[in-house]
Amino acid sequence: MVRLSNNLIGILNFVTFLLSIPILWAGIWLSRQANTECERFLEKPVIALGVFLMVVSILGLVGACCRVSLLLWIYLLVMFLLILVLFCFTIFVFVVTNKGAGEVVSGKGYKEYRLGDYSNWLQKRVNSTKNWNKIRSCLIDSKVCKSLIDDGSNTPVETFYKERLSAVQSGCCKPSNDCGFTYVSPTNWTTTNSSFTNPDCDLWSNEPNTLCFSCQSCKAGLLDNLKHDWKRVAVVNVIFLIFLIIVYSIGCCAFRNNREDNSWKRYP
Template sequence: MFRLSNNLVGILNFVTFLLSVPILGAGIWLANRASTDCEKFLEKPVIALGVFLMVVSLAGLLGACCGISWLLWLYLLVMFLLIVLLFCFTIFAFVVTNKGAGRVLSDRGYKEYRLGDYSNWLQKRVNSTKNWNKIRSCIIDSKVCSNLADDTANDSLDQFLAEHLSSLQSGCCKPSDDCGFTYVNATTWTTLPAGTVYNNPDCTLWSNDKNQLCYNCQSCKAGLLDNIKSDWKKVAVVNIIFLVFLIIVYSVGCCAFRNNREDRAFWKSRPYP
């Protein structure tokens, strides 16, 4: 008769195995249907996650329910490494997102963002041309700026300045207030005469072309980092909750592994009839 800890590990891993099937299916679907760089970027991590969950859950399920100790030992080793990695990532996420914030402007509903305000590690990631080309493609595909233009199409200048823009909208879809451009609409501004010297280098990168805008500006990279900072802090909080859950599962798994060893010792010690 199986013991409680073995049953719990078996049930948890059966549920995990069921969850891995749609995740793996989504990865395969993306691999066959992906048409944008953003979607292609997701396909390999999703497939890897699905395969990982499937293999680990099978190891835990067979190890706990079939009494295969070496599989359960392998499952516990992976669980331990996962706990360590999640713990390290959580600490890392808090450290790299501890620095940086949008700058509040007088009489503006939005903030403006400067790349130098964020951690050096994050700055290096977005300053990589290879990385930024992929990120830029994802931002364009998300239609964050075209949606802003549609939502504010009838705004006057005062109404637009009072808008509460997201960090990506503020950094990528409009020029910096430092530039002194004349407002036409959210993504169209009348620039100053050629040869004008700007204190902010982003001003020379601005374009009214809907495929250019300020996507190559430092403010756009800073807006992305501010968005990442907010998301990573949320992920770090979720990770803490998940870590507690993993530690509980790991403890139950250790009990199941001990049960397997005790059962094996018991059957070995029994005299043959």
């Protein structure tokens, strides 16, 4: 009679195997259809995730249902390493996202963002020219400023100043409040002087594909958005960790069952 723990591991890994198929297919589809830097960036991690889930689920499925102790041992080892990596990553996320917040500007509905307010590790990642060129390309391709550009000159300055822009829109789609530019439209500003204390002011352009995408404020806006997303991921990771630990415990029971069964077969 097949024991309960073996059944549970078999069912869980069968479901995981089924889930890995659409993930792998999505990665392969992206590799064939990718036209932008963002899509090309996603294809390899998605394919790797699909292959990983498929291989691990096969190990667990065969190891538990066919009573192959070696495969189940490898499955448990991979699960243990996954739990360890996920635990370390979750702690890391909480540490690097602990610093940084938008600065409230008097009379404005949006906030201003300063790169120096965020963790040094995150700053180094976005200050890398190679990294930022890819990120900048993604931001332009995703048309984060499209809604502001489409408004054109129809948005009065009083209305614009009350807008609750996202962190990325505030940092990348308009000049810093320090510049003191004259408002024409959300993405069109007239320079009023040539001496600035904020270096971002020299980088601003009314060209839709330039705007402030090379500014420090744009990098800060991205990090603020990343910070909130990573915190949500960290919370999900904690829940997933609990689930993995439960599955790992069941897997240990299944492995023990396999060893006991093999012992009975050896010594009838």
